Amino acid sequence: MDVVIIRRSxxxxxxxxxxxxxxxxxxxxxxxxxxxxxxMVNRYLVMLEEKGLIEHKGNIYVTTSKGKEFQEIAKELGL
Structure with a gap:
């Protein structure tokens, strides 16, 4: 049985x-x-925070309105 590894973008x-x-x-x-x-999550959280897509409040991370727009666009484009 072959194992197929699919990398995510x-x-x-x-x-x-x-x-x-x-x-x-x-x-x-x-x-x-x-x-x-x-x-990996730490690296992505830093990048997403720098771009204003996520906010760090105490020990909680919250998606910003800009992050929600990004999600919608990505979904429409099938990314």
Whole structure:
């Protein structure tokens, strides 16, 4: 039996992180929801925060309105 490894795009991973943080989530929830390790999630969270797509409030991450727009556009484009 062959194992097929499908790599996700940066956009797909970003969308999954934003989806997980829609209602506000701790980093652990995002790690499990997006199926990533803490190192990868940390890198993505920094990038998404710099772009204004996610906010860090205490130990909770929340998707911003700009992040929600990004998700909608990505969904429409099938990314």
């Amino acid at each position: 940066r956009t797909a991973i970003s969308v999954e992180i934003l989806k997980a943080a829609m209602e506000g989530s701790k980093k652990t929830h995002i790690v499990y929801s997006a199926n990533l390790n803490f190192d």
